[in-house]
Amino acid sequence: MDEFTLRNVNLQQVQNQIRHRTDGLSSSTLVLRRGQSFTILMNYDGRPFDPLKEKLIFRIVLGPLFVEVPVSMSGQPSPSQWSAILERSAPAPNAPRTMSVSLFSPASSSVGVYTLHLRVETRLSVKTHLLGQFTLLCNPWCQADSVFLPSEDLRDEYIRNDIGLLFKGSPGSVVSRPWSFDQYEKGILDICMKLLQMSPQYQSDMRKDLLNRNNPVYIGRVISAMVNCQDDKGVLMGNWSGNYSDGVNPSNWSGSADILRMWSETQFRPVKYGQCWVFAAVMCTVMRALGIPTRVVTNFNSAHDTNGNMVIEEFYSEMGKKLSIGRDSIWNFHVWVESWMKRPDLGQGYDGWQVLDPTPQELSAGMYRCGPAAVKAIYEQKVNAPYDVPFVYAEVNADVHSIIMRDGTILATNVDKKRVGALICTKRPGSMLMQDITSEYKTEMMDRSIRMFSTDVRGGEGANGRVAPQGIAVSLQLLKAPVVGENITFNVTITNREAIPKLLRKHVNAQNKEYNRNPTGTFWEAHDDLEIGPKKTVTVKHEIIFKEYMQKEFMEDYLVNLAVVIEDMKSQERLLASEEFNICSPALNIQIQNENSVIINTQQVATVTFTNPFNVAVSGELTIAGSGLLEEKVQMRVTIQPRETMRSPVRFIPMMMGAKMLHASLVLMNLSTVLRGFKTINVQEA
Known part of the structure; x- marks a missing residue:
């Protein structure tokens, strides 16, 4: 009878990746999770496989590391080492001879791209076959894996x-x-x-x-x-730095x-x-x-x-x-x-x-x-x-x-x-x-006694300074969340806690800042004197108009450091209140034509809308993107007149099921800001 000869091996990429929950991940290799078995099919010619006459040994290689795993006829995989178990063999006459082997990786295996070889040892020959590569990932579904997540x-x-x-x-x-x-x-x-x-x-x-x-x-x-x-x-x-001219x-x-x-x-x-x-x-x-x-x-x-x-x-x-x-x-x-x-x-x-x-x-x-x-x-x-x-x-x-x-x-x-x-x-x-x-990070008031290094800052009493005065109190309050294109309004509230009138000097200062550093120059300030009666509270409203803060170039993280210093003219004591806030850009709106029936592989239409709230025309580049929805980003130049509404339809064909997101951004050239909007879409099966 003919000698056992391996003809081909099927790594069963689709079936294994569904079982390993790696379906959808794009790779040139089979993608697997550790701590879980995967099955390969081997077609062979010649007489039926006989474990007494043929030895099958897998060689699993990761760089200079490798392990040799002989195929065993039965048993359970060991949790701590690689194993290979013969699941079934089909010796029917005239039918293609097929073997199914289950390979198991321990949950402590290294993440990496492995190469899989098979050595077939018979009485007359030793042949080695290169079966292909697989990428091995961590497995949060496997209890033995150190990244196991129960939910x-x-x-x-x-x-x-x-x-x-x-x-x-x-x-x-x-x-x-x-x-x-x-x-x-x-x-x-x-x-x-x-x-x-x-x-x-x-x-x-x-x-x-x-x-x-x-x-x-x-x-x-x-x-x-x-x-x-x-x-x-x-x-x-x-x-x-704010200068991104040689990049994005x-x-x-x-x-x-x-x-x-x-x-x-x-x-x-x-x-x-x-x-x-x-x-x-x-x-x-x-x-x-x-x-x-x-x-x-x-x-x-x-x-x-x-x-x-x-x-x-x-x-x-x-x-x-x-x-x-x-x-x-x-x-x-x-x-x-x-x-x-x-x-x-x-x-x-x-x-x-x-x-x-x-x-x-x-x-x-x-x-x-x-x-x-x-x-x-x-x-x-x-x-x-x-x-x-x-x-x-x-x-x-x-x-x-x-x-x-x-x-x-x-x-x-x-x-x-x-x-x-x-x-x-x-x-x-x-x-x-x-x-x-x-x-999860801190209790309501952490115990501040912990200090790793000594500090020379004396809890509010600097060597040459005074403790913050108790006779007056001051606070800042924004009257509404600031939005690009609108004026910024805020109140300064001052309370005289003492039973005598006070003459105060008020200094208010607004500075531009980036999110990770101290502010730059002052773009708006106000200074005045005021009298406040015994045990009285005074509220002063201030307004910074749009064109005063728009003179500075800014992008989406436009932040302002607002501070007020109140000076008691008689005692020379000073009190500070400060607030840092961002000025939000208006949002783009995205609507889906049939929002509740978005079906995989079926064309849908989304419309991006935006009404220009500014008193000048704006122009820029609109980009719409969506992983699993659009193969490529859609980009177009737009110009929108004051109070005009832009409506930009986009056709897309969902390629993956589940929750997906369509997002749009409009980079304005003349106002130097970015407008954004997004819409989550639940893609259903056909």
Whole structure:
């Protein structure tokens, strides 16, 4: 009888990827999750397979690492090592002979692109066959995996969902910004795997790197460093200068695929440019693609404590102008990611969400990266826990000392223990709303006794200064959320707490600022004297007209630092109140023709509408994009007269089922701002 001869092997890509929940991920290889078996079919000629006469041995190769796995006739897979079990053999006469083999990877396998070989040993020969490649990812559905997430709803949100919201602005006026994570876009998974290969760790010691890739803590640190390009061939270059002429303004990105493709297609040259939300959104894409549950988180009033003393010092002139003194700063918002994983290195109680921050700010073990810092360790003030817990703790908990100065002399100091980390939020699973997660990071009033380093700031009593006066109180209040094109109105409320009249001098100052730095020049100010009777309260209304703040060029994160200093003319005591806020752009509106019956592979029509509220004509470029809905972005130039309504229809054919997002942006040329809108669409089966 003829000798057993292997004819071909079918890796059953479609069936295996559905079982492994990797369907939709685009790769040149079969895509699998670790800790789960996959089945391959082998067709052969000759006599029926006889395990006494033929040996089948799989060789599973990852770089310089490999394991040999003989096919066994029966039994259960071992949870700790690779195994291969013969499921069935079809010896019917004249029919093609088929064998089905189930291969199993342990849940602690390394993430990477593997090559699969099969060696057939018979009495007369030894033949080796190259079967192909497969990409192995983490498996949050597998209880033995260190990224296991128990809830199916949360797995849908933090692994499979490819749309999201990034939150920006200020705590009192949160802006929702749509983002397309694009992990299902063509070739994106392969680029994410390439990102691991381009890392300094892989380049310097491939074997060690591949062995360490079984651990999501290690993977998170590698990706956190590789998303920025500070010390490697990373993806994005940061730029906060306001000049983006040789690249893309960070505000113009709306999804991760364009960025990752540009990096890959330019032989891994850094993409220009990113800021914190872009770094975080790209990292979220890469981590979700690798199978590690991840969400994007915004911390409002995020402290950047450069000297590690848990105190942020802000300096103002006696006229209410914020001064650029000192290296500490408070970002109006800062965006990072949290990834879900076990932390056996920290002992019991620190599994779960971990902060990872790819925005290059400070070095961590010699590289620009941050985390994973266990959210529970931050909450418990466990500042000695790896990785980078003290830095993140300060971002959400530092005290703010506001100091009024004249000619280097401190006139007054105010301490605010609540401003930093005023709101920490993420997208709510299964909806396009915000979820407040502040209480996961901090109790209502954290115990401020913890200090890692001594500080010479004397709790409100500077060496040359005075404690903030108790005789008067002052507050600022915006009368409505500011919108581009409208005037800004606000009240200054002053209370005389004493039983004597007071003569006061009031200085109000408005400055432009970027979200991550101190303000630039004053664009509006008001100074006047007022008398206030004993135990009286006075409210003064102010208005900043549109053309006064529009003289400064701005983009979508247009922020204002508003401050008032009240000076008691008799005692010379001074009191400061300040408010930072964003001026929102008007929104685009998207309507779907048959919103409740959007069916896969069936043409639909969406209409983008916008009524120009400005008293000048506006022109710019309208871009409509939607992963799984549009194969390519739709772009068009538009000009809209004052009070005119633009209506732009767009035809699209949904290619994937589930929740998808159509988003539109209009970059205005003459007003130098970006208008946005988005619509989530539930694509149903035919």
